[in-house]
Amino acid sequence: MLKGLDPILNADVLYALRAMGHGDDLIISDTNFPADSIARQTTLGRVLRIDRPAADVLRAVLSVYPIDTFVDDAAGRMEVVGEPDTLLPVMEEAQAEITAVDGPLLLGIERYAFYERAKQAYAVIQTGERRFYGCFALRKGVIPPEEG
Numbered sequence: 001m002l003k004g005l006d007p008i009l010n011a012d013v014l015y016a017l018r019a020m021g022h023g024d025d026l027i028i029s030d031t032n033f034p035a036d037s038i039a040r041q042t043t044l045g046r047v048l049r050i051d052r053p054a055a056d057v058l059r060a061v062l063s064v065y066p067i068d069t070f071v072d073d074a075a076g077r078m079e080v081v082g083e084p085d086t087l088l089p090v091m092e093e094a095q096a097e098i099t100a101v102d103g104p105l106l107l108g109i110e111r112y113a114f115y116e117r118a119k120q121a122y123a124v125i126q127t128g129e130r131r132f133y134g135c136f137a138l139r140k141g142v143i144p145p146e147e148g
Helices: 011-019 035-039 054-062 089-100 111-119
Strands: 025-029 047-050 075-078 107-109 123-127 136-139
Touching (some): 011 047, 025 035, 035 047, 035 111, 054 089, 054 123, 075 089, 107 111
Antiparallel strands (some): 025 136, 075 136
């Protein structure tokens, strides 16, 4: 255990989050997402796991991870197939966690376009979320220098 860090952030996840640079994408996926095969194509090259609900994982990640403020697509969600405007409870919970850190609204991303974005990501964290469409993309922002 470390002070000031959410205990669900394991060493592998912390390493990946720290290694990412501005503009790199992080995918947080549900348990049904093809995380292993997609993650093999990412920069990190392997899947990371946190076996908790998606909202818990988002809360923990966002406690240390800045969201990009320079682009319009910094936060995305996989759209429900055939219902792109539908917001499921898992998506609403994710949006609440993003809003809590002054993040943007989740942009809908068509399922196969989401897979393509995920393949270009730095890393994939597969969660224990069993509800469908609990898949999110977050582009890393910057931490400004301290004023002084």
